Amino acid sequence: MSESTRLGRPRTNPSSSTASAREEILDAAAALFAERGYAGTSTRSIAERVGIRQASLYYHFAGKDEILLELLETSVRPSLDFVERLRDTPDPAAALYALAAIDVGTLLATHHNIGSLYLAHEVQEPRFESFRQHRAQLQQAYVDLAAAVRPQGDAAFLGACCMQLVEMVIPMRRDAEPDADIARSIASACLRVVGAEAAAEAGAALLA
Structure with missing residues (x-):
């Protein structure tokens, strides 16, 4: 039986939410990590x-490390998936704009701004190496596109x-929810960095 289909014991406080138990655990953990820090949060x-x-929590996750790893992965996985879709795009500047916009959206969609834990010392430990590798792959995508543009x-x-520039949205979100145009603004700023401001319209078309 897979982790996603395992059944735990009955809830002590049944929820009316339609979210899966796994999603509820992730959301609760992210909120507690934000409030108390990773070390200050227990599985209990x-x-x-x-x-x-x-005991029911362990039907879905092996422990706290696995929960944090899954949360961290949600902050890079959608953007990496989008990189694959950009492989054959003939305009690297437009692709850079589109990737930056998608990446900002990914970070905005994470549970309780989980990107704020990127620099936590626990995340630098070997058990989170797979996340760090995926984040490095995402940075390499930016490097490759910048090299193609300039x-x-x-x-x-x-x-x-x-x-x-993209990850600036993490502290911005911590202080106040950014406005709806923040992804476009940051993507345009990335184009200015590589000297390709004129590609914004083509980038927006890629997103469409």
């Missing part, structure tokens, strides 16, 4: 927030600048 407290027994430029620097 996550289970209590959801309204299930602690072959004579410092692609590693330009790509890193673009990714940093």
Whole structure:
């Protein structure tokens, strides 16, 4: 039986939500990680927030590490999937705009701004290596697109600048929910970094 179909014990406080138990656990954990930090959050407290027994939580996740890893992956996986769709795009500047916009949207959609934990010391430990590798792959996509737009430029620097611009949405979201145009604004800023502002319209068309 897969993790997603395992059945736990009856809830101590049944929820009327239509979300799956797994999604409810992820949401509760993200909220607690944001409030108390990773070290200050126990699986018991996550289970209590959801309204299930602690033993039931283990039907869905092996432990706290697996929960955090899944949450971190949700902050990069959709963007990496989009990179694959851009492989054959003939206009790298438009692709850069589209990737930045999608990436901002991905970060905005994560549970309780989970990107704010990127620099937590726990995330630097070996058990989260797969996430760090995926984030590095995403940065490499920015580098590759920057290199295609400006072959004579410092692609590693330009790509890193673009990714940093995108991840600015994390502290912005922490302070106040950004406006609806933030993805477009940040994507346009990435084009300015590589000197290709005119590609914004083509990038927007890629998104459409």
